Amino acid sequence: MAAPDLSSAGTIPRRPGALGLVKRFLPRTLFGRALLIIVTPVVLLQVVATWIFYDRHWDTMTQRLAHGVAGEIAMVVDNFDRGTDPAERAETLRMAARHMDLIITFQPREILPNEPQRLRRMLERTLGDALDQRVRKPYTIDTRVAHEWIEIRVQMADGVLSVMSPERRLYSATTYIFLLWMVGAAMVLFAIAIIFMRNQIRPIRRLAAAAESFGKGRELAKGFKLEGAAEVRQAAAAFLVMRERIKRQISQRTEMLAGVSHDLRTPLTRMKLQLELFADMPEVEELKQDVSDMEEMINGYLAFARGDGTETPVPTDVNRLVREVVAGARRDGAVVDLHEEGTIELQLRPGAVKRCLSNLVGNARRHGRHVWVTAARRAGAVEITVDDDGPGIPVPDREEVFRPFFRLEGSRNRATGGVGLGLTIARDVARGHGGDVLLADSPHGGLRAVIRLPL
Incomplete structure (x- = not known):
């Protein structure tokens, strides 16, 4: 099978580049593009600030809080390891409940499951890393025991130490306040930007509507005036000047052609009257026909030149x-x-x-x-x-x-x-x-x- 001849098929269309694909998804209106110019830096700023916040503030604060809780648990574990007297252990638990905001109980002869625990939440993984560094004993973390509480169970030599810690001790409440402030501030800025951009775009739309109306031969809408930014006012003023010039030229052309019509029809009328006085001869009839043709041509030319400029x-x-x-x-x-x-x-x-x-x-x-x-x-x-x-x-x-x-x-x-x-x-x-x-x-x-x- 012979190869097709592409020389006569025209130019092979090129695939649109990356810039062409980006332009395809950009808004086409001036309002949309101006709003995109305002919104894009704000969104980028929010993304960068959020990333820095989570990378620095959230991670650092969570690690510090988790290490604080792990350190308190490690102190209780050390006290339990040093003494096995039930009275001393009970006093340690009371002091922990009084000063550490922890609920600690000891379950003698209990053994944790000999299975590796999968820590799914980020908070669990951060707390697990802190326990590995501070406690250095087998443990389990359970976040489903009670609402807004976390249970940490540590394997001791003669039992299991159960520690109930409030979730508020493991993360900072400023995180949600910061996110709420960022989202709220962004929404307020977007609303203000939309209101201001609509007010700036409205005069341009009115100017476009006026130009379209004038192009269709219609009168301008009532209430059209110079408004908006200085550049928009300048464009509107130039449009009004151009409109007046065109109307003045049409009026001058119409007035000039009215005078031409009168000047041309007067001698033609005189010629027709003189021809009526002549006897009926073939030559006279031909002249009458020529005068009639000239009058018809002048009327047609005047109708074309006059156009519809004088009609409302x-x-x-x-x-x-x-x-x-x-x-x-x-x-x-x-x-x-x-x-x-x-x-x-x-x-x-x-x-x-x-x-x-x-x-x-x-x-x-x-x-x-x-x-x-x-x-x-x-x-x-x-x-x-x-x-x-x-x-x-x-x-x-x-x-x-x-x-x-x-x-x-x-x-x-x-x-x-x-x-x-x-x-x-x-x-x-x-x-x-x-x-x-x-x-x-x-x-x-x-x-x-x-x-x-x-x-």
Whole structure:
């Protein structure tokens, strides 16, 4: 079997390194990352402090306490070994109970089991090491005799010495206080950090929401103001200045084009009046047609340049708007099928969106015999789909047709191809709302145009 040719398969993907794997598990939001920056040093500090505490304080204190108890037991054992008089041994036990906080009893003729004992708890192992060093006799340790008590049984020559010691004598209560203080302080610090970070992140989120709203052609939310840290205020101020500049440029363009419209239409109107005074001749009819074409081209250019900058976004019933466009196309003799999926309401400029949809439906009915229009919600957006059964548009030309005055039909006849601004105006309107117009193959054999508007 021949080896596969990898040269045409593209570049072999590289495995992500350690840094890539770490980034995959890091939080993606600024709030999460900032909180991680604050929490990580605190957690590391707590871990190091806990390790040092257990390694030094806990271990040292436990060993000292265990050696203290083992030393007292060793003293009693030595006294028992020196004298066998029952009265002296009884006095030793009374003195131990009075001064050592130990309950010691002697069980004559008892023998410990001749089996090695397994010490499971750390406290038992520490006490066992101390007994090995101080007492040096066989012993057993039992922590299940009574609650908060430990029984140490030491094998003597003539019996077993039973020593009951409170557990508090073998460990320091400051351990739990220290751990409780560390955990409590950490939780308080985390709560304070979360509150402060939320207050710092909130202005950034509001700025992002304002930028997104402006990108969709909507007005800023009420109450937007400069707040937060100095850098966030600077970014918000720059955004407001940029917004005002863009609105001013749109207003100036609209005013300039209104003047151009008046200046161009006045001589065209005069020419039309003069042509009406001439006799009906073929040359005059051709001039009338040229003037009419020029007027149509100017109106189309002005509609494209004016855009939707002067219209205010309002809550709009998208289904009603689509039905109005379809009804207008049907009145003009078009065969249009309409399909609606649920109620759709969106903040938009109804006049501009209606012009956008009318251009797409007009193109579909111009090149096809049947048109299908669908309005529905799709993946966080509103999609209005216009299908036809016409010849469609070749894939290489689907981006070119959005250029102003670009026509697939080579002639300049408006009846066969328009002025080349319909799709340009449609995409300009959709992008002014933060959306887009996309072209694809229609399941009916022609072209599919999709207006996608974000919710």
